[in-house]
Amino acid sequence: MSLQVAESAIQxxxxxxxxxxxxxxxxFRRLVRKPAAIIGAIFVAIFVIVAVFxxxxxxxxxxxxxxxxxxxxxxxxGPSSTHWLGLDDLGRDVFSRMIYGARQSLxxxxxxxxxGMVGGIILGLLAGGLGGWVxxxxxxxxxxxxxxxxxxxxxGIAAMxxxxxxxxxxxxxxxxIPVFARLLxxxxxxxxxxxxxxxxxxxxxxxxxxxxxxxxxxxLSPVIVQGTLTLATAIIEAAGLAFLGLSGADPAIxxxxxxxxxxxxxxxxxxxxxxxxxxxxxxxxxxxxxxxxSLREALDPxxxx
Amino acid sequence: MTVEITRPDAPDAFVAVRDLRVHFPTEDxxxxxxxxxxxxxxxxxxxxIVGESGSGKSVTSLAVLGLHNRRTARISGEIxxxxxxxxxxxxxxVRALRGKKMAMIFQDPLSSMxxxxxxxxxxxxxxxxxxxxxxxxxxxxxxxxxxxxGIPQPARRVDDYPHQFSGGMRQRxxxxxxxxxDPELLIADEPTTxxxxxxxxxxxxxxxxxxxxxxxxxxxxxxxxxVVAELADDVLVMYAGRAVEYGGADDLFERPExxxxxxxxxxxxxxxxxxxxxxxxxxxxxxxxxxxPPGCAFHPRCAYCELTGGLSxxxxxxxxxxxxxxxxxxxxxxxxxxxxxxxxxRPTLESR
Numbered sequence: 001m002s003l004q005v006a007e008s009a010i011q012x013x014x015x016x017x018x019x020x021x022x023x024x025x026x027x028f029r030r031l032v033r034k035p036a037a038i039i040g041a042i043f044v045a046i047f048v049i050v051a052v053f054x055x056x057x058x059x060x061x062x063x064x065x066x067x068x069x070x071x072x073x074x075x076x077x078g079p080s081s082t083h084w085l086g087l088d089d090l091g092r093d094v095f096s097r098m099i100y101g102a103r104q105s106l107x108x109x110x111x112x113x114x115x116g117m118v119g120g121i122i123l124g125l126l127a128g129g130l131g132g133w134v135x136x137x138x139x140x141x142x143x144x145x146x147x148x149x150x151x152x153x154x155x156g157i158a159a160m161x162x163x164x165x166x167x168x169x170x171x172x173x174x175x176x177i178p179v180f181a182r183l184l185x186x187x188x189x190x191x192x193x194x195x196x197x198x199x200x201x202x203x204x205x206x207x208x209x210x211x212x213x214x215x216x217x218x219x220l221s222p223v224i225v226q227g228t229l230t231l232a233t234a235i236i237e238a239a240g241l242a243f244l245g246l247s248g249a250d251p252a253i254x255x256x257x258x259x260x261x262x263x264x265x266x267x268x269x270x271x272x273x274x275x276x277x278x279x280x281x282x283x284x285x286x287x288x289x290x291x292x293x294s295l296r297e298a299l300d301p302x303x304x305x
Numbered sequence: 306m307t308v309e310i311t312r313p314d315a316p317d318a319f320v321a322v323r324d325l326r327v328h329f330p331t332e333d334x335x336x337x338x339x340x341x342x343x344x345x346x347x348x349x350x351x352x353x354i355v356g357e358s359g360s361g362k363s364v365t366s367l368a369v370l371g372l373h374n375r376r377t378a379r380i381s382g383e384i385x386x387x388x389x390x391x392x393x394x395x396x397x398x399v400r401a402l403r404g405k406k407m408a409m410i411f412q413d414p415l416s417s418m419x420x421x422x423x424x425x426x427x428x429x430x431x432x433x434x435x436x437x438x439x440x441x442x443x444x445x446x447x448x449x450x451x452x453x454x455g456i457p458q459p460a461r462r463v464d465d466y467p468h469q470f471s472g473g474m475r476q477r478x479x480x481x482x483x484x485x486x487d488p489e490l491l492i493a494d495e496p497t498t499x500x501x502x503x504x505x506x507x508x509x510x511x512x513x514x515x516x517x518x519x520x521x522x523x524x525x526x527x528x529x530x531x532v533v534a535e536l537a538d539d540v541l542v543m544y545a546g547r548a549v550e551y552g553g554a555d556d557l558f559e560r561p562e563x564x565x566x567x568x569x570x571x572x573x574x575x576x577x578x579x580x581x582x583x584x585x586x587x588x589x590x591x592x593x594x595x596x597x598p599p600g601c602a603f604h605p606r607c608a609y610c611e612l613t614g615g616l617s618x619x620x621x622x623x624x625x626x627x628x629x630x631x632x633x634x635x636x637x638x639x640x641x642x643x644x645x646x647x648x649x650x651r652p653t654l655e656s657r
Contacts, residue, residue: 195416202370202411203431203482204404213430214419 030298037294043287050099051106058096059084062254065091076270088259088273089266097254098276104255105284108169108238108247113230115173120180121223127181128188128219129211139185142178150175154237158246168247172237176230183226187219194218221299228292232285239281256281315388318345319522320369320490325382325392327361327368334595338364340546342382343624346539348489351516351523353537353554355530355569357591361546362526366492368392369524370409371399386490405435408488412495414475418467424451424478425463432485450481454511473504477511484515491516492524497532509535530573534558542566545592545602548624552631562633562642564607567650601636609645612637 031037050057060066060083069077070091078086085094127138145153154171161167191197192215200210241247242257251258256277263273316323327339339361346352354362367373369384371391384391386407391399411417419427428447429440436443444463451459454477467475476496483491493512497505513536516523525536533540533554540557542550542565550563561567568587589606592598601617604610610617613636624634627642635642 195411195413196419198372199409199411199417199479199482200419201372202403202409203486204400204402204434205430206400206434217421218419 027295027298031294034294034298036290037298040287040290040292040294043283044291047102047284047287048106051102054099054103058093058099060093060096062097062100063092063252064096066093067091074269076266076273078270078272085276086270086272088263089270094273094276097259098256098280101254101256101259101277101280102284104165104253105235105238105281108165108172109231109234109288112169112172112234112238113176113227115169116176116230116234117180117223117227119173119177120182121184123177123181124184124188124223125216128185128192129216135185138181142181145175145178146182150233151237151240154241155244155246158241163246165247168238168241171241172234175237176234179230180223180226184219184223187222188215191215191219222296225292225296225299228288228295232288232292235285235288236281239277315390316345316385318385319348319387320346320524321383321385322365322369323383323385325365325368325384326380327364327373328379329377330379331595336594337546337597338594339368340597342543342546342548344539344541344548344551346490346522346524348522349516349520350538351525351536353533353540354524354526354543355528355533355540356543357528359591359594360543361594362528362543363494364546365543366409366494366524366526369490369492370403370407371396372403372409401435404431404488405486406488407490407492408483408486410476410479410483410491410493410496413499414472414479415467415499417479418475418482420467423464423466424470425465428463428478428482428485431482435486446485447481450485451478454478454481454484454515455507456481472500473507476500476504476508480508480511480515484519487519488521489519490522490524492526494526495528496525498527498529505532512536530569542569545597546594547602547621547634548632549603549634550632551624552633556628556631560628560631560643561646562627562631562639563603563635564609564637565603567646567654568606571650571654601634609637612641 066083066087069080069083069087071077076087076089077083080086083093083095085098088094088097123138123142127135148156154175157171157174158167161170188211192211194215196218197210197215200214201207205214238247239255239257239260242255243261245258245261247255247258251262259277260274260281263270263277266273321343322345323343325339325342326337329336329338342361342365344352354365356362364373368378368380369386369391371394373380375396380392382392386402389402391402418424422430425444425447428450429443432438432443432446433440438446448459448463451463456462456474456477462470462474467478470478476499480496491512496512497508500508509532512523512525515521523536525532527533537554540550540552540554541548542557542563544565550557550561550566557566558570561570565587572586587606592602592605598605598618600619601607601610601613601622604617607617616622616636620636622634622636624632627633627639633639633642637645
C-alpha cells in the first residue's frame with residue numbers, strides 16, 4: 001500500500017518537469033524572471049524598433065534644415081513643441097537625427113558582430129575540431145591579434161581600408177574574431193572530453209560527426225552570449241571610430257559618434273547636443289550588456305535547479 | 306569490407322583478452338593502469354570485474370571498445386572479439402564494430418546523453434549508424450527499444466529531452482541506446498552507481514532480462530560486490546592493474562583466497578544480516594600506478610604479508626590455478642589461504 005503511494009509520488013515527480021523543452025527554452029524561462037534582463041530587453045527593443053522604423057517615427061528628414069528657427073549666428077534653439085530635442089547648429093531636427101542615428105549604430109553593431117562571430121566560429125571550429133598543428137597555428141595567430149589593444153587595432157584597420165562605413169564594420173569585426181575563436185575552441189576542447197562524446201564514440205559514431213553534430217552545437221551557448229555582449233562594445237567602438245572621423249565620407253548621414261564629435265565645440269553654449277548622442281550610446285550599449293549578462297547567468301549550469 | 310582474419314591462435318571464447326597492458330606516459334612517469342590482464346567470456350555469460358577506484362577496471366573496458374586516445378595511451382596485448390583481434394586492427398574497423406558488435410553503458414546517464422537532442426533522436430542516430438534505414442523506421446525502432454527497457458508511454462517519451470527523464474529512466478534510455486543495434490558484447494561500467502537503491506535493483510533485473518533475450522555477453526564493472534553477486538557468472542578481482550583473483554562467482558563468494566578479496570567482502574555492507582557495528586575496511590589506500598609497490602602490489606596493505614617469508618615484497622605472484630578454474634595470485638600456500646579463510650576471516654565476517 002505505502003509502496004504504491006511512493007511509486008505514484010515518484011511518477012508524479014518524474015512528470016513534474018515535463019513542460020520544459022531544451023536548454024534554451026529553460027534559459028528563457030529563467031531570463032524573464034530577472035529584472036536586469038527585462039530592463040536590458042526593453043532598451044534593446046526600443047533601440048531596434050526605432051532603428052527599423054526610423055522613417056515612420058522621425059518627424060523630419062535628418063538632413064532637412066529649418067533656418068527660420070535660428071535667430072542669428074551662434075544661436076542654437078533648444079527643445080520646443082515643434083522640435084522636441086531642439087535643432088543643431090545647422091538647423092537640423094536633433095530628434096530625427098537621433099532616430100536615424102540608431103539605424104546606423106544597429107547596422108554597424110550587428111554586421112560587425114556577425115562578421116567577428118562568423119570569423120571566430122570558423123577559426124575556433126577548425127582549431128577545436130582538428131587539434132594538433134592546425135590548433136597551434138590558429139591559436140598563436142589569435143594570440144598575436146589579442147596582444148594588440150582592441151580599439152587601436154580597429155583604428156589601424158579602418159585607417160588602412162579607407163574612410164567608409166564598410167571599413168569600420170570590417171575593422172570592428174576583425175578585432176572581435178579572436179575572442180570568439182578562443183571561446184569556441186576552449187569550449188570544444190572541454191566538451192570533447194565530456195561523457196556524451198565518449199558515449200557517442202562507444203556507439204560507433206564517426207569522429208567528424210561527433211565534432212560537428214555533438215560537440216560543436218553544445219559549445220555554442222557561450223559564443224552566443226558573447227555575441228550579445230559584443231554588440232554593446234561594437235556600438236561603442238563604432239561611435240568611437242566615427243568620433244575620430246574614420247566612418248564614411250558623407251557627413252549628412254547621422255551617426256551618434258560623429259554627432260558627438262561635431263557638437264563638442266558647443267559644449268558650453270548648447271550642452272544638450274552632446275548629451276543626446278552620449279546618452280543614446282550609453283543606453284543602447286547598457287541594454288545589450290544587461291541582456292547578455294543575464295543570458296549568461298540563465299545559461300550557466302550552476303544556476304540551474 | 307569485412308576482412309576476416311582467422312589466425313591460428315584465435316581463441317575459442319567469444320571474448321578473450323590476453324596479457325592486456327594499457328600504459329599512459331605522463332610527465333610524472335609511466336602510469337601502468339592495466340598491466341598484464343587476461344580473461345575470457347562466452348556468449349550469454351556475465352563477467353564481473355571488481356576493484357577499488359584506480360584498479361584499472363574502466364581503463365580495461367575502454368580498451369576493449371578501442372575508446373582510448375591512441376596518442377596518449379600505449380596499448381599492447383590481444384583483445385579478441387568473435388575471432389577478430391582488435392588491438393592491432395585499424396581504428397576504422399574497430400569503430401564499425403562499436404555499437405554494432407559491442408556497446409557500453411556508462412555510469413552517469415545524464416552526462417552520457419547529449420542535452421540538446423531528444424532521447425529518441427539519440428537512439429535513432431545510434432541505430433542509423435549501423436542500419437541503413439529511413440528516419441521513420443529508426444524512430445519506430447527507438448520507440449520499441451524504449452518500451453523494451455520499460456519506459457512507460459514510449460511513443461510519447463521518445464520526444465523528451467534527457468533532463469526530463471528521472472535518473473532511473475535515463476539509465477534505461479541509455480541501455481536502449483546501447484542495445485539498439487543488438488550488440489553481442491555489452492559492457493556496463495558502474496551501471497547502477499548513480500542510481501537510488503530501489504532503482505538499482507530494477508536496472509540489474511533489466512540487464513539480466515535483456516541478456517537472456519539477446520544472448521549477450523556482459524561485462525559488469527563495479528566496486529559493488531552486491532551487483533556482482535546479483536549478475537555475474539565469473540568474477541575478476543583487479544588490484545593495481547592486475548588480476549589478483551579470477552574464478553566463478555561461487556568460488557569468489559564462498560571460497561575467496563586472496564587477502565584483497567577478503568578485504569572487499571569485509572567492507573561490503575550486508576542488508577540481509579543484522580546491522581554490523583562496523584565494517585572491516587581494508588587498511589591503507591590503493592597504490593599509485595606510477596610507483597606500484599614491488600612484489601605483490603597488495604603487500605603494504607596485506608595483514609598476512611609476513612607469512613610469505615619476504616617473498617611478497619620482492620616477487621610478483623603469478624596468477625595460478627588453485628582448484629578447477631579458480632585462479633589466485635598470492636604467495637601464500639593454497640592450504641594456508643584456505644586455513645586462514647576458514648578459521649580466521651570467514652568467522653569474523655559472519656559474526657559481525
